[in-house]
Amino acid sequence: MAAAGPGAPTVPGPRRRSAGVAAVAGGAIVLALVVGSAAIGPVAIPSGTVLAILAHEATGGAWPGGACPGVGSSSQCAIWVEIVWDARVPALLLALVAGGALGLSGATLQGVFRNPLADPYLLGLSSGAALGASALYTFGWFAASRAVVLPAAAFLGGLVPGTIVVLAARSGRRSPETLLLTGVALNALFASILASFLLYNPAGNIPLSFWLLGGLGDASWTHDALVASVLLVGGAVLVGRGAELNLLQLGPDVARSLGVDARALTRLLILAATLLTAGAVAFTGVVGFVGLVAPHIVRRTLGVDYRRVLPFAALTGGIFLLVAWDIAQVVVPDVVIPVGIPTAFAGALFFLYLLQRRDRSGALRGDAT
Amino acid sequence: MTDPIVALDGATVRYGARAALARVSVEIRRGELLALAGPNGSGKSTLLRAAAGLETVSEGSIRVDGEALAALPLDGRARRIAWMPQDEPEGDDVPVVDYVGYGRHPYRAVEGAANTGAGGPVQTALRTVEMEDAAARSVRALSGGERQRVRLARVLAQETPVLFLDEPTAHLDIGHQLTALAALARLAHAGDRAVVVALHDLNLAARFSDRIVVLSRGRVVAEGRPAEVLSPELLRTVWGVDAELKRDPRTGLPFLLPRTPSVGPVPPREPAAATRPVHVVGGGGSAQGLLTGLVDRGVAVTAGVLPLFDGDTLVAEELHVPTVVELPFAPISEESRTNLRRLLGASVAIVVAPFPVGPSNLANLTELLPVASERPVILVDHPPGAGWDFVDGRAEATWRELVDRGARVVPDAATAVSLSAELARGEPTSPSAPSRGKTLSAPPPPNGPVEGA
Numbered sequence: 139m140a141a142a143g144p145g146a147p148t149v150p151g152p153r154r155r156s157a158g159v160a161a162v163a164g165g166a167i168v169l170a171l172v173v174g175s176a177a178i179g180p181v182a183i184p185s186g187t188v189l190a191i192l193a194h195e196a197t198g199g200a201w202p203g204g205a206c207p208g209v210g211s212s213s214q215c216a217i218w219v220e221i222v223w224d225a226r227v228p229a230l231l232l233a234l235v236a237g238g239a240l241g242l243s244g245a246t247l248q249g250v251f252r253n254p255l256a257d258p259y260l261l262g263l264s265s266g267a268a269l270g271a272s273a274l275y276t277f278g279w280f281a282a283s284r285a286v287v288l289p290a291a292a293f294l295g296g297l298v299p300g301t302i303v304v305l306a307a308r309s310g311r312r313s314p315e316t317l318l319l320t321g322v323a324l325n326a327l328f329a330s331i332l333a334s335f336l337l338y339n340p341a342g343n344i345p346l347s348f349w350l351l352g353g354l355g356d357a358s359w360t361h362d363a364l365v366a367s368v369l370l371v372g373g374a375v376l377v378g379r380g381a382e383l384n385l386l387q388l389g390p391d392v393a394r395s396l397g398v399d400a401r402a403l404t405r406l407l408i409l410a411a412t413l414l415t416a417g418a419v420a421f422t423g424v425v426g427f428v429g430l431v432a433p434h435i436v437r438r439t440l441g442v443d444y445r446r447v448l449p450f451a452a453l454t455g456g457i458f459l460l461v462a463w464d465i466a467q468v469v470v471p472d473v474v475i476p477v478g479i480p481t482a483f484a485g486a487l488f489f490l491y492l493l494q495r496r497d498r499s500g501a502l503r504g505d506a507t
Numbered sequence: 508m509t510d511p512i513v514a515l516d517g518a519t520v521r522y523g524a525r526a527a528l529a530r531v532s533v534e535i536r537r538g539e540l541l542a543l544a545g546p547n548g549s550g551k552s553t554l555l556r557a558a559a560g561l562e563t564v565s566e567g568s569i570r571v572d573g574e575a576l577a578a579l580p581l582d583g584r585a586r587r588i589a590w591m592p593q594d595e596p597e598g599d600d601v602p603v604v605d606y607v608g609y610g611r612h613p614y615r616a617v618e619g620a621a622n623t624g625a626g627g628p629v630q631t632a633l634r635t636v637e638m639e640d641a642a643a644r645s646v647r648a649l650s651g652g653e654r655q656r657v658r659l660a661r662v663l664a665q666e667t668p669v670l671f672l673d674e675p676t677a678h679l680d681i682g683h684q685l686t687a688l689a690a691l692a693r694l695a696h697a698g699d700r701a702v703v704v705a706l707h708d709l710n711l712a713a714r715f716s717d718r719i720v721v722l723s724r725g726r727v728v729a730e731g732r733p734a735e736v737l738s739p740e741l742l743r744t745v746w747g748v749d750a751e752l753k754r755d756p757r758t759g760l761p762f763l764l765p766r767t768p769s770v771g772p773v774p775p776r777e778p779a780a781a782t783r784p785v786h787v788v789g790g791g792g793s794a795q796g797l798l799t800g801l802v803d804r805g806v807a808v809t810a811g812v813l814p815l816f817d818g819d820t821l822v823a824e825e826l827h828v829p830t831v832v833e834l835p836f837a838p839i840s841e842e843s844r845t846n847l848r849r850l851l852g853a854s855v856a857i858v859v860a861p862f863p864v865g866p867s868n869l870a871n872l873t874e875l876l877p878v879a880s881e882r883p884v885i886l887v888d889h890p891p892g893a894g895w896d897f898v899d900g901r902a903e904a905t906w907r908e909l910v911d912r913g914a915r916v917v918p919d920a921a922t923a924v925s926l927s928a929e930l931a932r933g934e935p936t937s938p939s940a941p942s943r944g945k946t947l948s949a950p951p952p953p954n955g956p957v958e959g960a
Binding site: 252381382384385387388389391392394395396397398399441442443 | 585589605612
């Protein structure tokens with residue numbers, strides 16, 4: 139074993155990889171995915187043109203050579219610009235920020251509940267938020283300022299299951315099963331109310347599949363900005379909480395003896411996770427399992443330290459949802475399936491795999507090597 | 508004497524209606540290792556939790572350096588008081604050095620990330636618990652004892668003037684129990700720290716602590732230097748355990764030798780004047796359960812006639828039961844018969860084990876015939892189908908004759924023990940044969956005779 143010399147930093151553990159390298163790699167992946175994803179869609183646009191449109195629009199028209207070099211028809215070019223810049227890019231940015239919010243929310247919930255299977259979807263937070271948001275449509279409330287009020291309504295809707303799971307986790311035997319079964323029940327309950335809302339919905343202006351299975355087709359720059367600001371607010375609350383989450387894993391009493399008010403921290407973090415979930419769900423509907431998968435990928439690659447898990451779960455969640463969005467657009471020719479289908483397909487299989495990882499004591503464990 | 512660094516004054520902690528800690532006043536001073544002792548549920552952990560600020564004190568107060576504990580901010584508390592629970596969740600799979608570094612959290616405002624370098628508090632703490640080589644290992648890969656030491660290191664890394672440790676030697680082998688407590692004692696005796704440990708092992712407490720506080724049912728029942736506090740009387744009243752108090756010849760420190768039921772050496776126990784003994788007849792190892800059962804209940808016991816080297820004889824010897832002993836396979840001599848008659852005459856009841864009867868020991872049964880009408884004779888039934896009469900039916904005839912004269916047959920040794928123990932105490936015997944349930948709900952530990960200490 140390599141002993142630390144005087145003043146030397148300590149021996150790096152087997153799972154301590156450089157966070158800096160991971161951040162650069164993650165950023166490169168995001169950039170490549172954004173460019174690549176912009177070329178994906180029902181309308182075939184030459185990839186060179188897509189690149190030029192991206193460069194032209196991102197630089198505010200300063201890019202030499204114009205948006206569509208070599209394309210004769212300016213009306214054709216205008217349509218392509220509109221498709222790429224006003225439909226595709228907002229959708230893929232929405233995937234990034236909403237996935238980031240869900241990944242961060244999942245990591246937070248897993249830390250608070252000390253349960254590697256916690257996830258905003260599995261705990262019922264997402265369907266609660268969807269119920270809150272869809273109520274606006276169903277009852278025609280705030281039709282004028284809908285986009286802004288939507289996250290607030292989703293947040294209020296998410297607070298109901300948020301409060302219930304906190305109480306469920308606090309009372310009695312806090313086994314992983316109790317928490318998950320509470321989530322299952324809440325999910326079923328909210329989904330049934332949601333379904334009756336949408337069937338009753340006289341205007342019929344929002345499809346059931348959007349709320350239940352998620353979608354990015356309704357994306358716009360405004361929506362992106364709203365979700366991004368929710369992600370920023372949630373992220374700001376969580377900055378510096380990673381170390382406290384680490385201590386919380388030793389139990390609320392030990393955390394308290396080390397100077398962390400576990401109760402207040404739990405309340406704050408549940409609020410943050412609910413807000414993040416609501417921000418995503420309000421504009422994407424219920425997209426499951428992002429918050430489950432993203433933190434696990436981070437733990438596998440960068441270790442369990444929440445100071446790293448939190449930011450990288452956001453990054454990984456964004457990448458995960460963006461990849462899912464690409465798959466949703468190409469898996470069936472000429473059809474864009476709801477983005478929640480690929481995430482649920484991958485996530486549910488991963489969930490089953492995690493359930494197989496019970497150790498001898500019967501505890502559920504998802505972060506093992 | 509210096510001012511106490513932590514002072515509990517009439518502190519009461521309630522869980523619902525139950526007071527887990529009832530008006531407890533304890534002063535903790537720098538430079539001392541204070542041991543908390545007491546049976547399970549006596550309030551040791553609650554006292555530590557309350558003093559660490561983890562329980563709400565409903566009455567009384569807890570002060571740290573004169574300031575009310577409840578008024579201290581959590582960060583400030585964590586820089587003054589460290590607490591280690593008996594158990595904690597398994598937690599995440601982090602390297603040992605990170606885990607111990609958690610102890611530096613209260614200092615993050617000044618230190619930033621925990622200083623895990625050589626000479627820093629984390630490495631120093633790891634060295635104290637002899638785990639410096641494990642710094643890069645994962646905490647989940649540690650054995651129970653290693654894990655306990657790493658937890659101790661986490662608390663030491665907190666560098667607080669007060670340490671509250673709940674069973675710090677749990678899961679440790681004897682060697683590491685000693686090194687851990689020695690390290691804690693050194694830490695305390697260096698002068699500026701107070702270490703409070705809840706310990707189940709009274710001998711460790713006696714050896715390492717400067718002061719012992721004994722709790723029972725949430726109250727302080729004894730307090731003082733180990734030599735003053737630890738006594739057989741205290742063990743009997745608080746733990747319900749009979750023990751002998753010895754002194755380490757080299758250190759002069761007291762240590763207690765509990766009389767674990769049915770094991771270990773026990774001082775000679777004369778039949779008490781207050782209660783007459785129960786006489787046990789057996790042989791061939793058939794009476795071991797009876798002997799240990801009765802002795803455990805604090806009943807005075809005599810035995811015989813038993814052959815030398817017989818299993819029953821060895822047990823009787825170990826339990827210091829006065830026994831009439833005869834040479835093996837030799838017929839019971841006249842002298843032994845006289846001694847047996849003397850013991851039978853002095854007994855309050857006679858219990859007969861299901862022993863095999865041969866020509867040499869038939870007298871053990873026939874000698875009972877004259878006394879069977881005078882005093883209770885309890886016959887433990889032979890297991891069905893077992894041959895035990897090796898004297899052509901004479902033993903069975905004597906057995907029947909004893910029953911005719913009023914002897915009672917019971918199904919097993921446990922019933923015989925509870926029945927004869929009741930007789931020895933002069934308690935009324937229920938008219939029906941005592942059930943097994945009665946045996947299980949036996950009276951609390953012996954308040955019978957204890958001498959010799």
